[in-house]
Amino acid sequence: MGGGRGSKIIITTRSREVASLMGTVSPFYLQGLSPDECLSLFKKCAFDKGQEESHPNLVEIGEEIVKKCRGVPLFVRSLGCSLYKTTNESDWLFVRESKIWNEERKENEIGAALKLSFSLLPSCLKPCLAFCSIIPKGDTFSSYFLIHSWMANDLILVPSNDDHKELEDMGMQYLKELVFRSFIYIGNFYLSSSLSLRMPDAIHDLVRQVAQSEHLRVSSMAENVSGNVRHLSLHLTPNMISQQPPESLKKMRNVRSMHLFPSDAKARQNRVVLLATKSVLEMCISRFQHLRLLVLFGSSFEKLPNAIGTLKHMRYLNINGNRRLKGIPAxxxxxxxxxxxxxxxxxxxxxxxxxxxxxxxxxxLVITTQQMLLPAENGIECLSSLRSLQIFSCFNLKNLFKGVDRLENLRELVIDGCPSLTSLPCSMKYLRVLEVLVVSNCAKLALDLTREEGKDGSTGNCGLLSLRTLAIQALPELKSFPPWLLQGSANTLRELAIVSCPELMALPDELQNLSSLQKLQLSDCPKLKSLPAGMQNLSSLKEFIILLCPELSSRCRPPFGGQDWPKIAHVPDFYLDGFKVNPSSNN
Structure with a gap:
């Protein structure tokens, strides 16, 4: 409706029926890859570089496999990755001769290649992928949400011979395997270590098909629900607000996961409050006593029922985005x-x-609160099992809680959107296993540390000894980079981002000691004038980005005009003001 005269609308679809109904001109049928292109892509996915030359028999079988993929890149990638590092000829013959290829395939039916790829998944990954069927088609979702949902349902298995393996790490390993096999795509990084994810529509259709016995999406209060369902997703519309939950839901006893989503995709994306779900919530609590996961996106109740405390099996409770919630019961x-x-x-x-x-x-733990101070007694500092703490949009928060160092297992700390925060507790220097630290959008914070009682001032065990990722963003009061942030992490820090710090005038000399640093980003810091000495010592640095730092940019231009160019000439991927720099260029 907002288009100008002559505007055109392009619709993509896998259905010829949709194309004929929607189109005003003849549809364009996208052709698949050529056989040579298919085979080239397949070999890149199935073999390490040059490995195919040692296995001509497998290449010959692979040629027959890719012919069955009908030129669809997703099918080729998925099967190629499924056979990666598998040199047993019988495994390849199994794929080529599978009866799945002979099944009748209608135009909108899931491709045989994807069914085969699913069948080739390790047994531990199949239920994890099937769980993704509860996510609305086309939506993006976070790796944080997915991994913690898997954890809540005991879908992540830690090897018995590795007691030190964290559940979160094992979950990320599962996710990377699904990404490698093209079942899930990675979008952008969030502020934390979480990833933005998306599932191709064809894959979503596949997981809906394989998960239909235990996973169900309900979009009507009149819909009948099987008693065998373990993972239930309610996609409610505004006209369902006043309706009571369907009787079939009240008869269920085996539900382990419950998700409430607004049915409209735009509403989900913008966190629009559409659901008055008090009756559904009360039903969930009273009926689903074995509930392990409860997700209430876009909910609109003001207080959680006291009965929430009866769900003794609850592992994951998500109320993110409730704009009316005022209280949490004790x-x-x-x-x-x-x-x-x-x-x-x-x-x-x-x-x-x-x-x-x-x-x-x-x-x-992810929190947003109107409090000025976080609880001091038997509060967050007592959560000895805490691995991740994210503090978002606490507009009144002036200080963090004391005793941060008591969180001996904390690996991730994110502080974002706290404009009243003036300082950080001194005990932060004692978070020895912290791997990810993000501080963003804190208008009054200069990263100063306050002294705390009980500290003797010793520095023997002081320092962020395990820090791998550090992001500092939108801190207008930051004038000098505090050395304590880099203290102890010279051999561990891999990523450093400093963004939108308009008063920052210099980088610390300690930067040259970051022997493991692989990625460095400096953006929108107009008062930065030069790089510190010793930058050429950063032998591990693979990617360096400078953006909106005028004086610094002029000093880093190769090869003659920039005094700082020799310090960074060894970096393979150097991006200056949005363009990749060619070291041999004079421009």
């Missing part, structure tokens, strides 16, 4: 099995519950 602290609690962007939440320290199993 009974939530009785959830001894709770691993993940997401209260992010609950902008009207007045206080966090007392005695949060009783959540002995919690590994991940």
């Amino acid at each position: 009974s939530i602290c009785r959830l001894q099995s709770l691993q993940s609690l997401d209260l992010g962007m609950c902008l009207r939440l007045k206080t966090l519950p007392d005695n949060m320290g009783n959540l002995v199993s919690i590994r991940s």
